Amino acid sequence: MKKYFTVGLFACFLTIIWGCKKLSEDSPLEVTGLEYVFDSKDSLGVNAERFLNNIYSGLPNGYNRINNNILDAGTDDAIPNAVGDIVQYYSNNGISPTNIPDNVWAKNYENIRKVNIFLANIDVVPLNLPGYKNRWKAEARCLRAMAYFELIKRWGGVPVIGDKIYNAGEVVDIPRSTYQQCSDYIIAELDAAMPFLLTANNSVNGTFASNFYGRFGRGAAMALKSRLLLYLASPLNNPTNDVSKWANAAAAAKAVMDSVSATKFTYTLQNAATTAHYTNTQLTPLVPTAALSSYTVNVNKFLSIFSTASNNEIILPYMATNNSTVESANDPVGYTRATATSGKTNPTQELVDEYEMTNGKQITESGSGYDHTMPYYNRDPRLPGTVMFDGLYWLNRNVQTYDGGLDRPFGYGRVTKGETRTGYYLRKFMTSNSSATSYSNYPHVFPIFRYAEILLNYAEAQNEAAGPDNTVYSAVNAIRNRVGMPGLPAGLTQAQMRDKIRHERRVEFAFEEHRFWDIRRWKIAGNVLNGTLHGIQATLNNGVKTYKVVDATTIMFDVNKMYLFPIPLNEVISNKSMAQNPNW
Template identity: 30%
Template sequence: MQRYYNLLFLIVVITSSCGDRFLDVTPTDRFTTDTYWKTREHAEAALNATYAALLQTGLYGGNTPVMLETITPNAYSYSSDYNKIAEGIHDAANASIVNTTWKSAYTGIGRANNLLAHIDAISMDSTLKQQYKAEAKFLRAVFYFPLWNLFGGAPLILDPPDFATQSTLPRNDTTALLTQILKDLDESLAALPAAPSGNDKGHATKGAALAFKAKVLLYAGRYQEAADAARTVINSKVFSLYPDYRALFYLENEGNTEVIFDAQFKSPEFTHGMDIALDEYNSVAPLPDVINDYYAIDGKPISMSAKYDAAHPYENRDPRLQQTYTVIGSQYKGAIVKEGQYPRTGYGQKKYTVYKDNVKPPATIADGQSELNYIILRYADVLLMYAEAQNEATGPDASIYSALHEIRFRAGMPDISTGLSKELLRTEIRHERRIELAGEGLYYFDIRRWKTAAALMTTDIYNYKGERLDTRTFNPLRDYLWPVPSIAIQENPQLTQNNNYGK
């Protein structure tokens, strides 16, 4: 981790001063392109700055990952840009998260391109140079992912930032971006290490590149290729499920055996606000829809289980329910959760806070001062990606049940019944993804790629008492993509807008 946070003054030197421009990342400190790229330390600082771009709001910084839950049936945000998206009233100008995501992606892309364009001029160890280039290509793929996945296309830029020439580029389509993302990931594999070591903690590895490739291919509907990539990660035996689901997300267990790649935070230099957003502000308020989707302890839906007691609805349930969320009468932060403690919906989220169930914290984490890493890729997700991709590619087989067994066994839940049809197994896999990854911001991407968002997000939502909170709408002709930010189109009139968003 030390290498990630050192040389801060050099990071400042090569970090952009963007202002309102998405592509304006010209150095403004004492160094210039002509004077900067001289030593290994310069290349290292440039790489660190590229990793630091992951921590921006709109990517994996701020509260972005957990706030994505609030534009799904998993959670509700009473007042935010995310709620505009959930209500279907967002446009190209009124939801700042749309603008921020686009801008943050290009900031990271610009830093990766800068390193790749200049590192060959530096005299340094050739093996290390190739590793730095591989890490930059991996990161560039990560930064292009939201432009491909959320916006459906954007200008494909592989050169160092140059606002004068790049501000008139048209959008490339999804195929072009997908091709480049996969190319970068494939090329990175040759020089990335098998596992992080020493000061490289938090840096990309072969497992990270393969896991991210599996994710991209799954989202693209290229199921056999996705299954093959995920299987390679599984067969490598580098990663394994951490035995304690709740403790997987504890601060002291960062970088455990399940973590494949994460966004590295460190107080006071690099922090976020997830603790206070989830706990004190209750800004990500879990909805009864997800609470009720947790099976009973016998592995059956609560509507079909003799173990479920409506008078005691949170007993005899999948243990992950109370390991992820607070419910009235449960223990959290060394006390019993009381009615009204989480006022939005009656529930709160534990995952991605530093608080524990049986320990009273000395004080509330201040807003913007949390340092818990956000896990971008973890092994359980790879197992679930494999299960889904393999089922879609070939139908049920023993390897799918084996992958699901690992996750369910860790959770303390019985196995899924064998002998299911492809369609029934698909339903169980999708349920398992929702439950295992609840609170992590991935369900929004899932319901979009499954094309279920229109049905799930066109509805009224309610709190635990059955009181209506809001009305959500989802236009399937528009809302499967985000609008291109209006400020980006103002700066570059060559950019076309996505369908039904106007200008």
């Protein structure tokens, strides 16, 4: 665990003070840097705030962060277009203590150390901005809580070091705390921080302040608490199904919802098509004429969540400068601007089949109206808002993923990289108002927490604690109604509602790093990640397309060990009290 002690901290200091003052060459950089970062004469706390902002850069950013792949390409929702990409290690039993694609152990302990340094030194700064110092301390504690959560959802219980700051090279000998102990610590930190945080992330006294958007406000702290308690109540961490844990999780989500009702928070579901991703003409092939206008609005509403720099659905974003990273990594390969490394994320047939018909029925249900010759017709508006399929409009033409088409030139089964392996590409997060020949930079704000999650967190926890009461229906239906999908049928049992909520999380949050953790906390990864994942093969003959479901890849998940990541080998070696996770 000791390698996090100095890595990144030096870079942080250099960023803050480079060009400001000459560093002394007579003392270590870490010691010298503290004098300039936490300056006893800096009444505005300029360098201290820069230090805090640097800690924010350690928040999770879900866009193509696993070797240019989205994490969910290691689930049953997608695969990468290259057979050898490491994200597949999570779905082909390829990880080990020395080979962890999503190894953020050092990164998060590095952030914890930065927070501890900040809290230990911020009182030196004579800040003359009323309330700011307490708020900065509270934000730092939330960032530390977030770092611990990122650790325990991967590894289970981890060492909790409190406020201690280890010296460089100091031997670490700390045993792991339990998952419950870690959770208790995180909750205590969040509860202590909340009174000092802004009521909403982006406002002060009700006035919008863009410089506070993306920082931990009280709502973000409550959202983290909601997710933590939901995970704590789930089967992976609650094997005896202690119902009181579900009740606690429901109460945490309900507290956010009640604060919205009381107008303390401005969070809401994005219910306006603020960006016109599609016109009626472009979506004509997908729905009957009578439903076309409303369908187009609903697709645009959903996509607008992810294409604006800020909106009231996103509770905590990962802030980044405008960029074209998502497009350059995921463009269908037949577009002029695409490169040999485009088209990375290939959704599976399993995910596509999960999207209901617009009448609310699954495609396999009697009376659904599903037609296998037109597999994308009359489907949940979130499908074209999430997945690029054959015939969907993109930039200046319709996507061609039939064998020999522009976006699948070699065809099914003939390549191991360079084009889609499933017949599908990623649509979600992609901005459609760029040129078809070159990339432009646009906002790509990753939603760490958004209000739709709070509603579904509540629905899941309340259903487990008390059954499918009216409040559960209301929470789920609000999300469905936002995109024009009908409400759930009345009279569902608790088990039936559980399935509906899990379905809703899958289609609403696809590629937002929920499915990866949901299938683990529900302990269903052994069911959905063993066997075969599928794609679609489309063929064009004499102007007629036919579609056939085909095998895409085989997958494996060892239930005896893979529900938790292995502790990185170097951490086990450097900390003699570190116990490895079972069977690793």
